[in-house]
């Protein structure tokens with residue numbers, strides 16, 4: 001009887017170790033994809049046309065860190081970027097494909113429309 005219980009325990013243990021390994025591999029594999037820059041934004045998201053005035057309104061939060069004049073002093077300049085690159089950058093933070101605690105937190109709160117509006121506004125700021 002004792003032997004049976006031990007056998008049972010050992011098989012439960014090895015199954016759970018197997019599961020943990022499989023999960024670990026899954027996490028590892030998905031991180032690899034991210035690090036290879038395989039992140040893509042769908043055509044539907046790229047097709048959204050932002051509202052430049054709404055973008056200007058939203059931008060005040062961003063320019064507390066990013067210089068409105070396009071200076072790059074520690075924090076990268078984000079003015080004058082093509083809309084597609086800007087949208088791509090924000091979505092890659094929001095999805096976690098690109099890691100940065102501040103930008104991930106900020107982009108979590110933005111909708112697809114808000115990202116498009118910020119993109120069109122910052123593109124127009126060509127300094």
Ligand code: HEC
Pocket residue numbers: 058059061062063064065066074075076077078086089090099100102103106118
């Ligand atoms: C608290 C400071 C802070 C705020 C506020 C902030 N950012 Fe950022 N942002 C950063 C930092 C720092 C980086 C560089 C992160 C990195 O190295 O990936 C960055 C990176 C970026 C990038 C990528 C730049 C590059 O060269 O690849 C974009 C685009 C961007 N931010 C847009 C925005 C927008 C739009 C907002 C407003 C909704 C915003 N940020 C608000 C600090 C901030």
